[in-house]
Amino acid sequence: MRRTTATRGGGVLRILFLSVCVVTASGQLLGGNPASGAEANADSGVSSNIHRQLETFRWSFGRESDANFDDWPDGWRRSRGHRHPQYVGIAIAAHDPAFEQQCQNLDSAVMRVWPKLRKQFSGLPVLPPSIADFLVDRYLRVDLDGGLAMVQSAKVNTSGLYQYRFTARVTTQGLRHDHARVEFVFYDASGKEIESHATEPVRGTTAWTKLVVNNVQPPPAATEMCVRLIVDGAEDGLEDIRGSIGFDDLQIEPFPQLQLVTNEPLGIYPYGRTATATAIVLGLPTGASRVHFRLFDVDGNEIKSQLASIEPNAASSEHDEAGRTTAPPTTKLDMQVSWDLPRLPPGFYQIAASLEGQNLSSLATETTLAVIEPLPGDTSPGCFGWTLPTGDRLPRGGSHRDINTSEIQTPRNDYHERISPRELVTWLTQLGVDWVKYPCWVAPDDNQQANRVAEIFTRFQDNEIQTVGMLDQPREDQVPLYDLRSRREVVASQLFRDAKIWQPLLEPVMTRLTLKVRKWQLGSDQDFSFLGRSHLRDSINNISIGLQGYGQPLEVAICWPWSEPPLPESETSWQAVCRSGSPELTADELDAALELHQHQQSQSDGPDTWVLLDPISKTRYDRDDRVLDLVLRMATVRKHRVEAAFVSNPHDEDHGLLNHESRPDVLLLPWRTTAQLIGNLRQVGSLRLRCDAPNIVFAAANRAVLMVWSNQPQEEILYLGENVQAIDVWGKTEKLPVETYENRQVHRIKIGKLPLFLVGVDPDLLAFRMSVDIAQTQVDSLLGQIQPIDVTFANPSRDGLAGTMRIRGPEAWSFEQPSIEWELLGGSTTNQQVEVVLGNNAKVGKYELALDFELQTVPPKRLTVYRNVTVGPTGLELKSTTRILDGGQLRVEMEMINHSDATQSYDCMLFPQAGRQYQRRFITIEPGQTTRRDFYWPDGAQLLGGTMLLIAREQDGRRILNYEIPVHQ
Template sequence: MPAATAFDQPNCSVEDGNRITAMPQRNSAPKRDRHRGRVTGGTIIRWFAVAMLVMIFTRAGGDLRALEPSPSIHALAPVPTKPIAIESLGWRFNRGSDQNYDAWPDQWRRYEGVGYPKYVVAELKSHDEEFDAKMLRIDRSTMKSWKSLRESIKPLSEIDRVLVPPQPLLLSTGLIAMKAARFLPTLPPSLVDALSDQYFRVQLDGGQFKVQSPPIAASRLYQYQLSCDVMTEGLRHDSVRVELVFLNESGIPIDVKSSAAFTGTTPWTTTSLEMVRPPVDAKTMLVRLNIERSEGGLEDIRGAVGFDNVRIDKFPQLRITSDQSTGVYKSGRPITLSANVLGLTTTDTQIQFQLKDVNGNTVDSAILPIKTTTRAVMFDDLRLQGVASNSKAFRDRSHSPLMESSVQWQPRLLDPGFYRVEAIIVAEAVARGSAPRARLGAHTTLAVIDPTLGGTPHGPFGWTLTRGDAGLAPRELAEWLSDVGVAWVKYPCWIGPEDTPKAEAIANTLSRLQDVGIQTVGMLDSPPENQIAKYELRGRNGIVAAELFRDREIWQPELEPIMSRLTLKVRTWQLGGDRDFSFLRRPRLKDTISEISKGLQGFGQPIEVAISWPWLERELPVSETSWDAVCRSSEPPLEANELDAFLALNEPDKRVSDGPRTWLLLDPIKKSEYELTDRIRDLVLRMTAVRTHRVQAAFASTPYDPEQGLLDDNGSPSELLLPWRTTSRMIGDLRQVGSLRTRLGVENAVFVGGNRAVVMMWSSDPKEEKIYFGENVKMVDVWGRATNLPVQSDPVQPHQKISVGRIPVFIVGADPMLLAFRMSVDVTPEQFDALLGKKQQLKVHFTNPTREPLVGSVRVLTPESWAVEDPIRGWEALAGTSLTESFDVVLSNTAKIGEYEVPIQFELDTLPLKLITVYRNISIGPDGLIVKVMTRLMPSGELRVEIEMTNRSAIAQSYNALLFVPGRQYQSSFITIKSGETVRREIFWKNGRELIGGQMTLRASEHDGGRVLNYTVEVKR
């Protein structure tokens, strides 16, 4: 049996652990009838049935999955939940995979070298050695009786002349036996060979292990799925991976896809690599089983690893594309989607489209028949599949049709937002022959934007384009980047000195970017591959700026042609890639960078130089620097509050000097470790921190990274592209100037610039804030969807209702003057002493934020237990001046201790009149005294009330505490609290259950003082 077996019906399989158990057989030959001298018919039939059973399994090559199911089985089979492959290749590691019985799978190669010792034992082992022992005993019994069985076939074939009268059943058996006699071998087939279920086991002993399968053909017409069962026992340091390796025509690996890692103790688990498309130039592929040491170099000396059921399934290749290669559309523009299928073997096929929004809700759908064209199979494809060019199979298959199918669909016009489009093949027969309905899918993503949203793409937010133009024409690239809010671009520019066409293309691209207002930075991170040897580096890890720019005589001639050309267009240049910290702790760094800058400038225009520097390293004093910008970063990225703190620490020096400008990297947190909501919130808040400080540029360094980028690997939008774009367009050209004090404590940040203002709001818990921002105000979510916020009428203050949650929202169209006025309002004091019946002064401070004089009135709306002699005051304020209005407040005997929300209403004499109401919290309570009252229902049925007083003032205080309960006699307790002490008193009420859910009042009168403290106590269990 070959090591790699093609299974015609891969959906017909036997689950792990299933066995076929044979009935115990006799140890002697069939007995003969003593009276008639003839073989007993029933005995012969039983022996013959056993022999046929053994022959069937051994003819199947020992692999149950090679059996052809009957058509009736297909008719009754359930619809599969996974697509059916058109071909499958696999290794089950059973006896058929070990033709030479050396306990090693045929044609598999073990890697031997440093770190991969030979003494690590690897061999084929049985899953169930007891079962194999039983089968072996049956084999031995069969061996003893096999000769007699073969001799009995001939008499059985003549049974029609022996039996009197003739018996139809035995006559039919005789006909079968005549045919069976032609292929019955001299030695009996082995049941243990046919039925033994083995796996590949590696016994760890302090070394790594790697083994690979023989190569098999790979074609870019198809996509492949690799699956393998893995088991680990007692791994502490080592990890296990299964890899699919693609090789070029010379047998050199060009791409490797790896499974998740296994370690510790893991029961048999199926790991898989889903739908992998071979890379360009891939001709063959193989499976590699890896056991690797830890990153720290530690290896396991005990433990075991098992591999089983290695399988590669080949599927038709389905791709879905849009008529906009970037997947970004402007709202109102039609969208055309195309589904293309290669390698399909049936014409009875439809494509089901589903378009879903970011929440997974279906927005539109369609089922359309696909148009199919055919072409001949390429000769190269057949040769790679092992078909000899001079064989009949080659001639036949070279003329067989290969289906190329496609269909187009235009969904309805979409509102701004993020969308996922799924295309599914719906076919009656994707597998060869009759098969249940099979489904194979692909998806792409779309981002629909409102081009009028927010300001122009100016500000600090940009991308590092490590892929260069990513295959887009310069005009298309510039338009796309501008549409998604990119204001800065780092572009790789290190090319060969003779590569004039590439230099021309880079210059054209940079010009296009600058035409749409994008700031450009040239990046000198790595020379062309054919020049690396000139720099005498120690391995690939040596490709860092400090090593590349070590010898001016090497790098200057290589870079002078491109620099002379591009310095006319690009002023700022970064030495090394992002996170290249190779200049850190280099001696004479100021002089080194200065010399590099002069060498790069050559005969071109003066340039500015930037280098990378980690956040956790102290930035050098200005006197020790010669570079113009420094790009800060860390791994993992700083959280929003950490970034804010680092930037705040860095700012004092920058305000008084002309030191290097601050850049930073702003990559999202990892997709595999955080929920989407957390990733969006973290990214938006860090972008907010950038606009709070003096940061010139903030770059997404890996925009194409599916894990920490803004796009998928193929360039289509990821879930974070629109949140990044919306935030960039909303606040990119604005500066954070503060925040509003809201009634519900919703977190917010106010951004202003020119005559435009944006308020960003978010909350850990869902809240509905009521606040007035002006007329014609909209709320925009991170997906770019705008909602009108109508003004709700209210006698105290007309307002808008704003629903806020964990993901920030943006309020656009807010009145900048109104926001500035709100933020300027403050009150003093924030706490009144509990001096009932005595005047205390409340001061209201505010500023005229306009450039014109302002006239208006202010009114304090106090609680009923507060008395204000003159609650309304008129005022006049010159441009930019601040005022203070004072109000005399008297607390009545019913004023209770606690915190009060006090509305302060301003009416501005503008055209039209503006009413602005702000809310400030003012507390009532004695200075330095903290009072807590707690209730508890006791097992006896009494209610215990505990009064706790803490004195933080410098003098002792005494109070007569009276506790009032409606309908009952009050109780009292005299309490003296020394400075710095806490005193507790307990009061008990009978029939306490009757008081649960009600209220009681604590009135504490100061002994020899004017304070009266009124507390409302909620009675709880």
């Protein structure tokens, strides 16, 4: 029995191991470098023919990664120390231990019959290949036991010619405090770590998840790179004593770099300057023959495109065996092709470039630019500004499109590049930044940085940029000097806890900078650490005195959340408070919060008010909603006594104005346009427009701006002055022509969802329009009787003003004196009474009265103002509905609502079209009640599309209500 079984098993093994031997031979031909492979990942999203000759580095923790069978990946090393104890288990393990055991049992069985197989097949090796080695899928497993772990691969070569995509698979089991992540690390020639990029952390219990870090460009000094696996604890210091983490399928894939740059590095172009886009390809792939440029407007519409051929001599750099360029740094270009863009009007644009050629999938990238022009208005500073958390070090990251967006991805950590003080100030001035918060916590021995900050502040002052020195946190290597208990305490209230520590460290820089800047903020914009601190008034006062030294008196600001009421003036010693919260308040919420804030401080001057105005999330809201929200909140600020309003981080990926290259993002121009047009104006009210579009009027002594928008497309016809211009949020200016409408001059204004700014409007004319009102919002339905209408308006100028007023209404209305002459002293108001008689056919409802004014100015100004008046008894509301019932009957439901304090009774007669008998109902409506009556007509379809007339005569009264009812299905 056993022999038979063995014979049958031997036959199976022969077949199996002949296959294994073939696989073994194939594997020997393929090679077994544990950290490399030539094939591309199939799901990378980029065709392998782009990088078929590029080396991909891969660690899958199979047998090829553990040649000495010690369950540890060859060439890897683990961190050892207090936080990374040796007893934390780290080893290569099988994904399926049961399957691994079965394979090992089979290996044992094969070993017993292998000598017989060798006699039959002389070419077989002395020892059989391991089935477990070929079939068992393994990974690196970390078993927690109250410690953390960090493991690092061997270093491999990198090249500045390529961008890299890093992928890893991670699983976690039973984590409560710890988290796992993978880092992609670069080193320079001396072995010093110069940059790292981390995946998103994985917590809790998570199935195998693929993590991606896309589009990583090596730092200029990088020569080597490696992978680092990390298990880290919680911020509060807690660590898991049980749980496990798995890492597998680590891979570094190189791709050719396609960069798109412009002749203005920050992408800001004054109107009229030619923009040149240059596509740069590093690691030029075989077959590339042309670059396809495309230019898009802010709505994504293609404006222009250009196909540029790659010249044969464009690829000029040479590479060594490691793939590094051997040309001088100034010639590290495989290829570059440029395109001079057409002349562009002001606005936001995107440029896309793609590499094309024979048998070549597209490699694409894009960048942005903004064309700006000076906007009308005076040059006095406004109230809007930015916080620059990194000072003059601007993010200058890669500009590449993500390769694959179907997995959890982490963008590359952008590096920061210094910008010269002159360029920084020019850039901020171009963008309409009138206030800047600038980090100033300089080490006491860093004279170079102190000199640089002092130069920047001088240039800010020369360009009338209001400056706030921000003492947020010291340099990394200076933090231990402040005697903090933990890294979590790097906040203003703790850093300024002991004057004996911080004062000597800050005195050198403050002695220099306080001569240039008076306003100083303690902590970053979201640092609320002073909240709840005892004796806060005395603490801030002592800090202010300590910072002042021998300089001029300082104005100190602290940050305070909207969720907390401001302290009374008697408990404050600071001169400004910066209010903010998360999530961002809407415009209405901000209006209410500022109203409450100022009411609470109405009894005294109190600290000046600053606010943070960060755009709402890019990932949660569409473009138009974000633009409208930001502009309305900026407009709300101009309604209240707010000294300054800041964007806390213009480079924020989700809530900023700039992208990761410090180039324009889509909200930059709406912010700039709004800041420059209304930054030094006050919100004074709104106009009542015929189209009912919401609007806001901003004004100063000799200038006014009207901002208007609407959820639905609208058109408004009105006259605003002789030289009116319309400016959209993208900064594009269009002169509004004056046209003739109903024998008067008007402007025709197209209104949409995004705010439109009307500038050059006549401030006095706008104020006059706003002052016009009608005292009576309702005219009683007393047909044939004289009733008064009182029209009030004001002279907004300092000089006397005279003119005429003519009132126009429906045809059934007649006015005893339709035209009235008037004369007003400067700043005075008048009330002009007009008598109106409603004819017998006057109907109840809402009507528009036209008030035609002619102002006796030089030249004369003519304008029409429209106001609405309701005709009907005070307190009585009429409603009607019609419906065709089964059987063809038409039902008319009449509803009367009595809002008055008196009972009302009416004799109601409803007249259909000619040829049909009217119907009559008596209706009595008690105070506060609603009464309904139904009327029925046969063959209702014949009445559809027409109107019925309801005549309701008041019982024991003089009112007659004529009410039209349209007949609908």
